[in-house]
Amino acid sequence: MLHNYITIAWRNILKNKTFSLINIFGLSVGISFTLLIGAYVWSEVRYNHQLKNADNQYIILSRWKDPNLGSEIGVLAEIPKALKDNCPNLVANYYHADGITTVVSKNDKHFRENLQLGDSTLLSTYGFKLLYGDTNTALKDPFTVVITQKMAIKYFGHTDVTGQTLNFANLNGGNHDFTITGVLKEMPENSVTSLAGKNEFFFNNAGARYFNRSLNGWMNPGNIGYVELKKGANPVAVEKAMKFLIDRNVSDETIKKELTEYLVKLTDYNLQANKGLIKKMVYTLSCIAVFILFMAIINFVNICIGRSASRMREVGIRKALGSLRKQLIFQFLIESTVLVLASTLIALIIYLAAKPYFSTILGRNIPGLFSFPAYIGPGLLVFILLTGALAGLYPAIVLSASKSVDSLKGKLSSVKESVLLRKTLVAFQFTIAAVVLTGAIIMSQQISLFFSDNLGYKKDNLIYAQPSRDWSSQGVQKMEYIRSQLAQLPEVRNISLSYEIPDGHNGSNFKVNRPDKPDKVISSTGLVCDDGYLSTYKIPLRAGKFFDPVFTKADSLKIVINETQAKLLGWANPQEAIGKPVMIWAYSAKPFTVCGVTADFHFGSMHDKIEPVTFMSNNYVSVYRYFNIRLKPGNLQSSLAAIQKKWTALMPDAPFEYQFMDDALAKVYATELQLKKAASLATALSIIIVLLGVLGLISLSVQKRTKEIGIRKVLGSSINAIIMLFMKDFLVTVAIAGLVACPLAYVIMSHWLDGYASRVSITLLPFVLTMGTLTVLTAILIGLQTVKTALANPVNSLRVDG
Structure with missing residues (x-):
């Protein structure tokens, strides 16, 4: 008996190829995306679990009352x-x-x-x-x-x-x-x-x-x-x-007062690190994946319900030939389950094909199918059965309960009652798609801010590379000579030697205060560099001057600070700070002298507000890590080749492994960039699933109302009027979805943006773009589906049974 049910189910699937294809493809896309995101989430949750005695392994973290005093992962x-x-x-x-x-x-x-x-x-x-x-x-x-x-x-x-x-x-x-x-x-x-x-x-x-x-x-x-x-x-x-x-x-009273060391389980640490960025990404992608799967299931259920009316005569004939109600119910349930099974098998193929691409997007190796625990198999089986039952239950119960005479006439009064249900489900789909698309647009705007001109320095045509190291005074002098040689290249506009680049990884933080205000102590980010740093990064100087080109011992206690530090130390404007003494006890018991004040710039992530910065000469603190090189506009490849040739001649033991400043920023915002890529893909998939749903439902609607279209044409309706007849229902649904989605997207994205000290403002543009895009795409799809029937000869339309 089961074999017969499956055979009949397969014949019905082949008979209605278009609707079966829409159903199977839409659901398989939703399942495969959910599986891929689920695999990523599983790998993040299982991070560090492979370590020996993982349940007993802990990392020691540091909590400083003043976060600028030390790193969270730095332990005594x-x-x-x-x-x-x-x-x-x-x-x-x-x-x-x-x-x-x-x-x-x-x-x-x-x-x-x-x-x-x-x-x-x-x-x-x-x-x-x-x-x-x-x-x-x-x-x-x-x-x-x-x-x-x-x-x-x-x-x-x-x-x-x-x-x-x-x-x-x-x-x-x-x-x-x-x-x-x-x-x-x-x-x-x-x-x-x-x-x-x-x-x-x-x-x-x-x-x-x-x-x-x-x-x-x-x-x-x-x-x-x-x-x-x-x-x-x-x-x-x-x-x-x-x-x-x-x-x-510990003898230092500041450390005793400010520092608390604590433990975090290594099996928990990955989700908590970096202010919970991975945890936020896991939650965000999990929600997106679940909603996309819901959208795919809604499509599947909608089309299955919509197709139910076309099976009325088949049900009537089966009843007349003696089929029992339970047999009809089993038939519909098995058909929908076969469709879900086919979708799942295709989804597994898509998973294998898309795994490398997703691994690149998310920056994590997505596990293979056989890397999952054994319970995933039964879980998929349960999913297939539940989804099949969900899609087939309504038509199975309603159609099998109808009277044989009504069924043979193709009548089903309760079919109309499903219209409201289907519209509600479609509105839910549009709502989710609108929220995802709006979120992706706002997220893209924020990430564009990370790489914009609002950084406080110019990153265009700026590269950095690490030379060979010798942190003696002679080593620094040698690097200055190499810098002068590289600066003579016609392809180089500016060049600087420094220990830091603006990626948030500074050498040290230290306490700073004015001698006349010993109680007003602030924490400052140290930045060690030579005299060419400001000109290379194009950081404006607000007052005074930067380090002299030729360093002398008299310059040893000269420092440059940023505007934020000048304000925190109590100077009303940058000019007031010039020539004033500042104590930096970590380096000297003698006061340093402020010789310059720079404009503020983002040294690290925009998650954090701009912090005080103290520039110190690397002739005084003899450390360095980077050559920062600003290239002249032109052919970048030939410029880089010329620099590499000179670099190799000057430092044959140091490879010229350069990176653009954009690459450093990409590392700072790696999680956000991964989320942006994943959100963009999710947006595309959600729109595709919505449009597949619209395609399936409008095709069913046109098929059912073919005779009505013929009558309207005979009575004088224009093609535009017939197209608008179908379009208005869906456009009203889109409008209702927009009314729900826009406030919801605003609340969600406002909460997401709260994590950034520097953030974009949420304007009307993302919402207008979102609703405009969904409306236009829906209208085009409906128009393409209805125009063929509207142009058909009304005589042929009137011959269609309906």
């Missing part, structure tokens, strides 16, 4: 080890690390890479597996390194490279060979090896000393710290222990 370097030594009943293991970039060389290969300097406990604590090497000894000896299999292939062409050497440059201009003692298997993304960039090289404490980085000290807040708690240990007890250790060992 001694804390992790001190917890293990002093609280053995609570802490099973620890790991803490620092990260740098440097030049890695093998023969004629030179690349700048991310390095992670940490404890030898890395492999054993988190269960990272080695393809080659001994986990217990790989990070034990000095001048040894563990690398990923990706790096092994990059430098050697194969993975079995234990015993081979790579050369690493340190921050003092030195070079040393390190022996490879382990090759890591490819690891899933995690917050231990990829928290501050994607690290591919791992060193022990001895390696940290070679790179002149400290993993020790109670006054060193620049490390990332982790602990593994013993089973059943209370994290609150560990937090109390950290407070006790800080009070006992």
Whole structure:
């Protein structure tokens, strides 16, 4: 019997190819998008769960009363080890690390890479597996390194490279060979090896000393710290222990007063990091995916209900031949379930095809179909059965309950009652599509602001690249010479050497106050650079002057501040600050002198308000990381080629790996850009699903009212009048949807924009564009569907049974 039901169902599907295709395609698109977003959400929620003893692994975070005093992920370097030594009943293991970039060389290969300097406990604590090497000894000896299999292939062409050497440059201009003692298997993304960039090289404490980085000290807040708690240990007890250790060992009263160290489970950390940006993105995309799936299901149910009236005579004949009501119900339910099954199978194919594209959009590797837990299979089966029942239940019950005589005549009084239901469902679809489209437009406007001229500096034709490092005074002087050589190139307009670029990653924050107002202390962002920084970034100078081109010892205590800092220190205008003393205790017990005041600019994300900034000369603080180069307008490729040639001649051991300033901003706003791409795709899909629904319903409506159209034409109706007959119902539905969607979109996007200190204003434009787009597309689709019937010979229309 079941075989007969399925056979008949398949015949009906083939008989009505157009409606079946619309139904199957619309639902499969909704299912595949939901599966892809679901896979992304699952991977984010499962982030760090693959680590050994994941339920007991914690990251130590810092909460500063003044956020400018330190980074959230920066922990006092001694804390992790001190917890293990002093609280053995609570802490099973620890790991803490620092990260740098440097030049890695093998023969004629030179690349700048991310390095992670940490404890030898890395492999054993988190269960990272080695393809080659001994986990217990790989990070034990000095001048040894563990690398990923990706790096092994990059430098050697194969993975079995234990015993081979790579050369690493340190921050003092030195070079040393390190022996490879382990090759890591490819690891899933995690917050231990990829928290501050994607690290591919791992060193022990001895390696940290070679790179002149400290993993020790109670006054060193620049490390990332982790602990593994013993089973059943209370994290609150560990937090109390950290407070006790800080009070006992830290001499700086400011740190004691301002800093609170606390624990976050590594399995929870990913969603909480960066002010919960990932969590917001997960929630946003989950809501969008659910609504798009609802829209697809609504289409499916709508068309199934709409098709029900055309099956009346079939039902009557079946009843006359003796079919029972339950048999008719099963027939309709199985037909709709077969359609859902076909849609799901196609959705799985779309999932496999679209997975690489989605991985690129979302910046995360989307899992394959066989990466999911076993319960996903039964879950899909339940979805197929429920959706099939939802779509087939109404026609099954209503049509099977009709009298045989009425059925044979094609009459069904209750079919008209479904019109209101279908219009309500279509209005819901239009509402969701309007909210998504409006949100995408406003989101696009905000992201455009991130890359606009409102940054306070000019980013056009601006690139940055990292030279070789030697942080001695001689090393800085050498870089100044190289800067002068590069500045002579006709393709270069401005060039500057600095430790920071405007990406939010400053070298340090420190306390600043005026000597005459010792109680008014503010926190300032440090920015170390040379005299060419302002001209390179085109940051306006409000008063005074910037650093002198030729540095002398007399300039050592000269600083430049921004307008915000001048106001916070109590000067009414920038000119008042010139020549005034400022105390920066982290650098000198003597006062610094303000020689210039710049206009405000966005150093970091627009999530935050503009903070005080203090410029210091890198001749005084001898550190640097970047050459900032503003190119002259023209052929960018030839300009970059000329710079690379000169760069290689001056620094043959430092690869010219440049990036445009837009790339730095893209990293700052990576989550927003991913959300924008996903929202744009969701918008396109929601509009497609809505239009598929309109296409299906208007086709059904035209099919049912063909005889009516013929009568109207005979009575003198024009083609335009007939088209408007069909159009007015849907356009009224669009208007009602707009009345609901616009206020809803305004509330949602206002809440989203509240997360930014600098934000766009919500104007009428996004709402007008949204409703105009939906109205025009709907009108065009309805017009195309109805004009053929309106142009047909009325004699043929009158012959149609209806």
